[in-house]
Amino acid sequence: MxxxxxxxxxxxxxxxxxxxxxxxxxxxxxxxxxxxxxxxxxxxxxxxxxxxxxxxxxxxxxxxxxxxxxxxxxxxxxxxxxxxxxxxxxxxxxxxxxxxxxxxxxxxxxxxxxxxxxxxxxxxxxxxxxxxxxxxxxxxxxxxxxxxxDRYLPWPVSEDLISLCNRLYEQSDSSETSEQLAAGLAVSLRTLDRRFRRETGMSLKQWRLQLRLMQAIELLNTGQSITAIALELGYSSPSPFIYMFREQFGVSPAQYRKQR
Structure with missing residues (x-):
């Protein structure tokens, strides 16, 4: 042994x-x-x-x-x-x-x-x-x-986009618009979207939705309530969060948690 x-x-x-x-x-x-x-x-x-x-x-x-x-x-x-x-x-x-x-x-x-x-x-x-x-x-x-x-989150390779994605990951309740994020990088929204698609294969908007889905799964494996999770992900109330989750996974967050 x-x-x-x-x-x-x-x-x-x-x-x-x-x-x-x-x-x-x-x-x-x-x-x-x-x-x-x-x-x-x-x-x-x-x-x-x-x-x-x-x-x-x-x-x-x-x-x-x-x-x-x-x-x-x-x-x-x-x-x-x-x-x-x-x-x-x-x-x-x-x-x-x-x-x-x-x-x-x-x-x-x-x-x-x-x-x-x-x-x-x-x-x-x-x-x-x-x-x-x-x-x-x-x-x-x-x-x-x-x-x-095949559900995963592609990550960019450019340093400024990596920094942006890391910040969005750490600040899951961020309400910054795509326009504001582009301004923060001193580029136009069109330029940001073009670069983001080239490096990840999806638009910034699609990427942020995928990020929220992945973080929702992460949070649903904790003891937090559905309301607390929705607020932590930046939603104003549970309803839009539940709708988004059901649209993507075919079940509500509560049903997902029950199945787990």
Whole structure:
């Protein structure tokens, strides 16, 4: 069995102790892992809380009904605003069940969730024959069949637009208009929109709506009321927030929370 110091020195490990290695930890509110990469594949999953995963030019919000696949060598930064119970699944670089060379968001089924929770309780060097290995193989086969989700938030690459997006992310209740944001950058609205579309593939207005949707999911995984969430996101009352959420997800915020 590996000793504790080996188990915790993940970034310096040359290889995984088994085909699948599960690391679990509690991330307190405001905690983050700085940008890094691995020599193996990783599946990031939070049993509770929401993970914010930054890649180059992309930001993903990962609630407990989803996980994100990060192929070998993919640089990423992980953050949680309100805290999360993290399960990190590290898979040997030779695993070919998911052939994507880019990050992929996957819908977590109840079966897959239970497989993760069970595997998380195994010893680091679990037996390579018998029950533990059989369950791990089932987990890997199930992973290959998970439905993919392409909802994420593209991030610009220009320093001034990155700064703008970071500020909008941190000030979720901002009521600044697109015209005011353009004036703050000393450019016309037309120029701002053209640059924003070129770097993110969507207009600034579409991007801000997507940001609110992602932050709504993040806040709905806390204990805050629907009214408090609506106000924090800059809505004058719950009604327009509920309408926006239902239009995008097909259910109300309360129904989403109940399903969770």
């Amino acid at each position: 590996l000793d504790v110091s080996h188990e915790l020195s993940l970034l310096t490990m040359q290889s995984l102790p088994r085909e699948l290695y599960v690391r679990q930890e509690t991330m307190p509110a405001g905690h983050f892992f700085p940008p890094h990469r691995h020599d193996w594949h990783q599946l990031l999953y939070a049993v509770s809380g929401v993970l914010v995963v930054d890649l180059i030019g992309e930001r993903y919000f990962i609630p407990p009904e989803q996980a994100i696949w990060l192929p070998r060598g993919c640089q990423h930064r992980v953050y949680t605003e309100y805290g999360a119970e993290l399960k990190s699944l590290y898979l040997d670089a030779g695993y070919q069940g998911l052939t994507s060379e880019t990050a992929v968001v996957l819908q977590v089924t109840p079966l897959f969730r239970e497989l993760i929770l069970t595997a998380a309780g195994f010893e680091v060097e679990y037996p390579i024959q018998g029950y533990e290995n059989n369950l791990v193989q089932l987990l890997l086969r199930t992973l290959e069949r998970l439905e993919r989700n």
